[in-house]
Amino acid sequence: MDLILTLAGQNLLSPVILFFALGVAAALARSDLSFPEAIAKGMSLYLLFAIGFKGGASVASHGMDPGLVLAVLGGVVLSFALPFVAYGLLRAMAPRVSVLDAAAVAGHYGSISIVTFVALSAMLTAQGIPAEGYMIAVAAAMEAPAIVSALWLATRGGKSGGTGGAPGTELWREILLNGSIVLLLGSFFIGVISGERGMADLEPFIVTPFKGVLALFLLDMGLVAGRELRAARGVVTLRIVGFGLSMPLIGAAAGLGMGALLGLSAGGIAALTTLAASASYIAVPAAMRVALPRANPALYLSLALGITFPFNLTLGLPLYVALASAIAGG
Amino acid sequence: MDLILTLAGQNLLSPVILFFALGVAAALARSDLSFPEAIAKGMSLYLLFAIGFKGGASVASHGMDPGLVLAVLGGVVLSFALPFVAYGLLRAMAPRVSVLDAAAVAGHYGSISIVTFVALSAMLTAQGIPAEGYMIAVAAAMEAPAIVSALWLATRGGKSGGTGGAPGTELWREILLNGSIVLLLGSFFIGVISGERGMADLEPFIVTPFKGVLALFLLDMGLVAGRELRAARGVVTLRIVGFGLSMPLIGAAAGLGMGALLGLSAGGIAALTTLAASASYIAVPAAMRVALPRANPALYLSLALGITFPFNLTLGLPLYVALASAIAGG
Amino acid sequence: MDLILTLAGQNLLSPVILFFALGVAAALARSDLSFPEAIAKGMSLYLLFAIGFKGGASVASHGMDPGLVLAVLGGVVLSFALPFVAYGLLRAMAPRVSVLDAAAVAGHYGSISIVTFVALSAMLTAQGIPAEGYMIAVAAAMEAPAIVSALWLATRGGKSGGTGGAPGTELWREILLNGSIVLLLGSFFIGVISGERGMADLEPFIVTPFKGVLALFLLDMGLVAGRELRAARGVVTLRIVGFGLSMPLIGAAAGLGMGALLGLSAGGIAALTTLAASASYIAVPAAMRVALPRANPALYLSLALGITFPFNLTLGLPLYVALASAIAGG
Amino acid sequence: MDMKQAKRVEIIIEAVMERRVGQVLTEAGVTGFTMLPVLGGSGRSGHWTREGGVGRASGMIAVICLCAPHRLDRLLDALFPVLTDHIGVVSVTDTQILRAERF
Amino acid sequence: MDMKQAKRVEIIIEAVMERRVGQVLTEAGVTGFTMLPVLGGSGRSGHWTREGGVGRASGMIAVICLCAPHRLDRLLDALFPVLTDHIGVVSVTDTQILRAERF
Amino acid sequence: MDMKQAKRVEIIIEAVMERRVGQVLTEAGVTGFTMLPVLGGSGRSGHWTREGGVGRASGMIAVICLCAPHRLDRLLDALFPVLTDHIGVVSVTDTQILRAERF
């Protein structure tokens, strides 16, 4: 309990989170502070590049661990399964949300938010808690399975998702080869291959200034989340907010259990917990716009970006780290 | 006097200034060297982020100083007052400039150029002259008051500035919450809150590479200033150039006096002097386009960007530092 | 021979090359991984800025060498001469390529690829092989002469290149003052002027993170090269591929000979060899679109970007370094 | 195809006016509009480019608004005060729209 | 000047549909099209902006396609299924093109 | 509203020709023009995109020029030599302009 409070206090006063809060506040106050789209995309490419490579280099220096395959499998199972939980919970808490909208939302919660994962990594580094390097591969593996579940949920009653029936192989190619998965996994494998020598080359670019870039990026994410919050009025009821705050906790519980089952380290459990607790707001929304165009984007974007992301970033992460430490230590 | 010459020599041969000169030369020679708008904006966001945070962190480590409030007040007074001086001087030196144009120009000289301030900070750091961290708050506070004076000057004779009468509360909200003020003050307060621990997190991003980014940014500013200079032919007469070179000196004198009055350190006096001497080319031009659309933007942009900014950067800054050192030491 | 294999092995497993390969693979697999144009341009400005300044600073610390003028002259001769060789070779190997297209391609091979040069510099630094700092001036000097030769080749038979006859002085101004030449030479001279003191200012920005930026940039270049390769089907025959792989070797031989003749160091010879072996894909294509619009851009872009650039980056560079070391040592 | 006559209003105006133009269009009852970035241009007040600039003072944007013909007058009336004294051009073109029920 | 009657089809649609719209247009036999970036906009589903965003889920693009009049019906028929359920507007304007042999 | 008949000339052309097109338009006596960025496109010479590229060799831009009808012929005559051999399309649409005294 003490650890939770300490971590939460430190987290809330860390520049990274304060810049996020600044962004939210500026957007709510309708300041014209904004980042060009190209800069925002550039920073996100940098973060994927850096976090992927660091994970790979860490695997290279600790040796290829047989746990990798199991952890990836565990992550895939979570990603497939969590949408069903999310769907049931949302329909129960907010019965007015249509089947289609609930299925689309569910897909987001099964998948993951890589920025939340990056923020966790920064926190673990600051606390000196190591995590398995291959968790980055787990993150990449968890992006897509949830989309399958969401499409199944949306269409099982014969209700077409819009463009008619099952999405073609073209859509699957796009989802599996989407830029962030390719960059994350590609950097990971390059990290594995080039190992310590490669790390020495890239360290001054991807390790030293990392937290600064993250702070600047979270300022931008705060602006986007704040804008989403302002747009959410009218779409998001109190019940829906309730879902957006409770679903991450349920996902976290599942991640915690799975992490313990797999025998991961404290850092690894925290990572899996965070992945399970987080909701996608890049890959899944784009897939949903193509596959389920009739589902309301305002609903899933408000939930994932406006509610769950800020919650995880501020209160969720310290909680997950504390719980993971308790479980791994026990 | 010796100090002035040494500083001026060092300054003119520093990469930061040489890159600015390269930009001006390339633009005058009509090279197609150019920075994408997104990159230019990204660099300026970085500079605001870094300088704001550093100011705040320095306040945190020196303790909250009662001088802050007084210095902010002093800055606000200067920002309100200088436009009247600028207006009178411009009308006296170049009587053909209309009341409206003179009022618009005057607003720019009361407000501040944050890039000039950043360049001064780099110079002070290089010379090992410390300045009060809260000067960043003074800078933010000096952005807007000059706009009030300019609008008063433009409309007092019943001459409407264009969109008719006093600008609405909407305009004021925009001016006070403009992106650069929000980012500067926000980073400042985050620096104050997160203090040394936060500084340790961000230092490799905001301190170590700072001068390099500044050099690259000033290359871009040189390109913009050179373009402005080329466009200035036809708008800017010799008398107007005279105004653009003498007004910063008058502003500097006012800043110097105010700084001495407030009992600031040598670095702090140099900062206030620089703020008073510099002319806005981001916030005020945008406000003028909205509030005084009939005023000629070519005039105020040429003056602020094409004449006063290069003057301050090359000759002004060493002079202001030398004078401030003399006064504070005396 | 051993050195070649060692260097090639190290090179192919370096993160920089692996990221290039990742980019090529992602583009061939039609992933939507992509960099915003502004970010790509921003990174290339950074690389030019950094490599130019480093060259200049190195000249400053070693003293102005009379060899500079000779080396620049040698480079200019190569740039003028190589297009004739390339033209003859291409017409011989692929007779169906028109005079105009062959002339346009030839211009690219006489000129240089600055990114290949940057990759070489990184390799030399890693191997601890110093090179003359003024090679950067040689690189800049080699950009344009090849264009003259290409235009002469295209028009000597009275065949107009499109817009009719010789291009005007306006075109020459554009070519000689194109952004990359201005930035490269400008940074070089600023490096010479500001010397070690300037280097101390900029080092954390232009030296420490350099390799990381290069890796990220080469990922982008891989994406572009892969896209070019996909588009090349239908334009590029086997004979043309043969030209794209043999011409760099011929250029390299010429560069090697010239470097030995000039008495350059091993690093300097490797640099001149690389410049001669590389083909332009920024400055020359743009000039050709203006001066020889009827020449087929798909042909020269596929060759320079899709074939010769990857070849030089992966196999060419280690070969050139090994040969240069052998010659300089012999 | 179900196509209906409509007007395509294209407004090229200073970027600082972005918010105001949006408000005016919304108040004039149009169903939507789209804003495109502008790289540069030339006019009586000379040549300008967006490259390298950091402020909004000298940029422009292009606003496209498709509207039913009967809404045009109200739209132009509302737009006029915003345009007065501001740099910019407005053109109105006859066009046909798909899915006309949306306008 | 050799000018010929043609249609200017302007499609403002979600960025995620970029590839599909391109395929559809190509399959409908048009000789080409051009895609422009979009900064932001407003419609029945509210206001949106591209600034600061990193994903493609909420961005739009504008596609301009000039085509010979006789190709229009096939183009619109092919486009319709892509548009259904997707956010976007389409307008068709009469225009004249230079170098008509290319279309 | 004071509206007047005019022509909307839209030129989609290689980015390397930006300066020349501007010069030609200015020499042809138009009062102004506006340049928009282009993301990508497709034509007889295949598909291209601006993403990731650093050079100007393969990019395009769109130029919009509103002009009084009587200026059109001179404009097109001046434009023609620039277009010859260059990749690009030109369309001319009838339109109405506000504040016609400016054109």
Ligand SMILES: Nc1ncnc2c1ncn2[C@@H]1O[C@H](COP(=O)(O)O)[C@@H](O)[C@H]1O
């Ligand atoms: N005839 C025109 N056609 C298209 N755009 C124009 C025209 N005239 C002016 N513009 C645009 O409006 C801006 C300001 O025009 P002006 O107020 O004439 O300087 C120019 O920079 C162009 O972007």
Ligand SMILES: Nc1ncnc2c1ncn2[C@@H]1O[C@H](COP(=O)(O)O)[C@@H](O)[C@H]1O
């Ligand atoms: N009448 C219109 N004119 C121009 N663009 C529109 C119009 N209506 C909608 N749009 C564009 O289409 C997007 C989605 O519209 P909607 O589906 O109505 O929310 C808007 O954000 C605009 O970019």
Ligand SMILES: Nc1ncnc2c1ncn2[C@@H]1O[C@H](COP(=O)(O)O)[C@@H](O)[C@H]1O
């Ligand atoms: N019919 C068309 N409509 C709109 N844009 C076109 C059209 N044809 C060509 N373009 C544009 O012009 C570029 C070059 O066309 P092309 O010369 O046919 O390869 C294409 O990439 C498109 O951007």
Ligand code: NA
């Ligand atoms: Na999840």
Ligand code: NA
């Ligand atoms: Na001032």
Ligand code: NA
């Ligand atoms: Na070469």
